[in-house]
Amino acid sequence: MTWRDRLARAARKGRSRLGRPTPSDASSGLVTGLFSIPEGMAYAAIAGFNPVAGLYAGVVPAIVGSLTSRTVLMVTTLTSAIALTSQSVLSDAGLDPKSTGNIAALTVMAGVVMLLMGALRLGAVMSFVSNAVMTGFSTGIALQIITGVLKDATAYKPQGHNRLYQLGDWLAHIGQWKLSAALVAIATIAVWALARLVRRLEAVALLIAMIVASVAVALLGTDVELVHDIAHIPAALPGFSAPDLSAVPHLLGGAVAVALVGLAQAASIGPSVPNPDGSRSSVNGDFAAQGLANITGGLFQSLPSGGSLSRTGVAVSAGARTRWAGIFSGILLALIVLVCGSLAEHIPMPVIGGLILVVGGELIWGKRHDILLVLRTSWMSSGAMILTFLATTQLPLQQAIILGAVLSLLLYCAQAARRARLVALTRDPESGDWDTGEPPEKLPPGQVTVLYYDGVSFFAEMNRIEAMLPSSDDARGAVLVLVMRGVPDVPSSTVVKVLRRYVHDLDAHGGRLILAGAEPGLVRLLTATGLDRDLGPGGVVPADGAIFAPLERAVSEGESWIARQP
DSSP: OOHHHHHHHHHHHHHHHHOOOOHHHHHHHHHHHHHHHHHHHHHHHHTTSOHHHHHHTTTHHHHHHHHHOSSTTOEEEOOHHHHHHHHHHHHHTTOOTTOHHHHHHHHHHHHHHHHHHHHTTOGGGGGGSOHHHHHHHHHHHHHHHHHHTHHHHHSOOOOOSSHHHHHHHHHHTGGGSOHHHHHHHHHHHHHHHHHHTSGGGGGGHHHHHHHHHHHHHHHHTOOOOBGGGTOOOOSSOOOOOOOOGGGGGGGHHHHHHHHHHHHHHHTTHHHHSOOTTSOOOOHHHHHHHHHHHHHHHHTTTOOOOEEEHHHHHHHHHTTOOSTHHHHHHHHHHHHHHHHHGGGGGGSBHHHHHHHHHHHHHHHHHHTHHHHHHHHHHOHHHHHHHHHHHHHHHHSOHHHHHHHHHHHHHHHHHHHHHHHOEEEEEEEOTTTOOEEEEOOOSBOOTTSEEEEEEESOOOGGGHHHHHHHSOBOTTOTTOEEEEEOTTSOSSOOHHHHHHHHHHHHHHHHTTOEEEEEEEOHHHHHHHHHHTHHHHHOTTOEEEOOSSSSHHHHHHHHHHHHHHHHOO
16 A cells, blocks of 8 residues: 555544534534633633633643544543632642642643643543542532622622532622622523523523623713623634743642543533444543643633533534534634634623622522432441531642542442351252352251352452351261352452451361352462362362353362362
């Protein structure tokens, strides 16, 4: 194949990967780009960033993310959780959150972490963050969103560090709210609610509310704070922003936290939004795509970005069919900012405050089913959710997400240890089938007893398993066949210690242990530790293609051993 053939083949593959843009992709991109104006500005504003950085997060990251993502319709841009986490990371590191060099450094570093996680195929890590922890974290983020704009909505800044305390302080000082600001915020929410009643306007209800309320404030001359009072929004495309290399050592841990928050949110999009072309999404591929989006976006004045469920939902609702919808959203947003950017400076801050109250309220309302599900599941899941929620309202977000990940692992460990058990298998004399039952307290002498190990060989469960093993007292001539088929290829060393103790105990009382259905990893471990020699010839029956064949061979070996005893 010549180089021309290779080039043509690569071009055909690229066109196939991108798909052919459709008119619905263009209209979806326009709607998504317009939606990005109020949402991007709002998310940046609640975290204390320049609102223009929120706009720019919908340009380069959206284009690069849509070009490379394995989840075709996923839109990569700024989210509320990423904005708040980024602000918390920069402040905790003692860096100015308004410095473009610091923001660029954090964004690029978070992108590198995402790219490495994708390249190392660490997408499975996200599966260890439980639904209970993510529900608590998401609800806490929603509360942070709401409390972050209470000043914008009412011109009263609530006091206190804890978000719950701030909400209480805000309600307790209702008499200090500025009437004009509060009325503008309420009117904005009312316009949004009315627009939502019209099905065709539902996807752009936030945009309609922003435009109508802003025009009304300008016509009536209402005295409220405007965007230009806090930031200048140029009518220009994002320019190059060089990362401040001196900030890199201070942001190493924070970049990982920002990346984890972004990836945890994006991991839920693939299962929720299947690819229209029938291709499979890939968590690892999406990780790499978000990494590339942040590395390039960080060099063009963007805040850290990730897969946005809200922006993706808007794109899908507006008719997205291919990845071109996300590409168009970034391109059209850039054109809108270039032509009409200066108009955004006249948007009243109470309008943005009202819109963000809507977004935060919708996030909490959308989580109501998950909250009830977790509360009904178990006290451990409920405790993990509540503790993560409280941590999110009190601690810096990068610490809260790490605490949540630790809680998820502890929850997994506790549940794995609690479910581990031994199940007795007895053969039905008529049908020959194996029936399940409770393990005996003692091994009957001169008989073969079969137990199935239902666990994952996790070290925390071994005390429970050891306590369930039948007593070897009066076990002369007894054989215990322990079915190990479900044990993973990489068992815990604690398993070897427990088995060795039981083998020696049985041997001292004239009995024997046989392991049936041992996977290759377990067989290698038994050989390396010498436990296979303690078990003796025929003491390890490896697993094979047939499920019950190793069990039958182990029982046959046990019966033959009993017959040979004096």
